Amino acid sequence: MSNSKQLSKIQRINGGGKELTQTSSKMDNLILTCVDEIKIKLQNQYHNRINLCHEKKIYLKDIVAKLRKIYPNEDWLYNFETSTIKPDGGILYLIDKGGKQYPILIAEQKSQGTNNRVIQETGKKQARGNAIERLGKNLIGLRTWLKDEEIFPFVCFGSGCDFEQNSSILDRVSTMAEFSKLNNINLFATVDSKRCPGSFYFHEKALLKNDFLKIMMDIAERSILYYFSKYGKESFIE
Secondary structure (H helix, E strand, O other): OOHHHHHHHHHHHHHHHHHHHHHHHHHHHHHHHHHHHHHHHHHHHOOOOOEEEEEOOEEHHHHHHHHHHHOOOOOOOOOOOOOEEOOOOOEEEEEOOOOOEEEEEEEEEEEOOOHHHHHHHHOOOOOOOOHHHHHHHHHHHHHHHOOOOOEOOEEEEEEOHHHOOOOOHHHHHHHHOOOOOOOOOOOEOOOOOOOOOOEEEEEOOOOOHHHHHHHHHHHHHHHHHHHHHHHOHHHOOO
16 A cells, blocks of 8 residues: 555544544533533422432442442452543432432433445445443443332433444444333333333434433433432422
């Protein structure tokens, strides 16, 4: 391959990576903004009589501490005090009068795929990305963290040409969703199999901000009602 062709190839690869990174970063910021807006809306909805907080990460040591308390007869471990799970949109919590936190919304977003642009430039497809595989680690940790609840207030929004309707990548998403319906709110544990998969919205074209807000608000509102029902509304309302 000539130097000029090699340089052109490197520029295409680097350009694609930069473009995808910029898109992902923009979507991350959008998800964070939406969660902050939902926090304000919920506080207004309850006339500031509930306490909410929005955190960007959770430490593995805190997850394990909870699991050890709930399931003392099993072995739970982690390796490093600083290890965390950082969902792209963070975690929104409802706080009871004793200061205990209950997650009502956990938001992720994944942008994957540059083939639509690469095909135009080169006429060839490139290998599918692995952003969706990286989601799996967080998903396992978060599901385990909430094993004692009958809800999983998790939502992931995916966009990019890797998620077009005829893409096999969608079956990787379906696997992570425990074979539950995609593009649907799956908040509560199922009656028979006790699956609590979470919600996965994956399209080639990214949803609009209002779509994010509507879906995430629905999850957060219903999660609050779940905790009110399980632990008593009086435990949370000031």
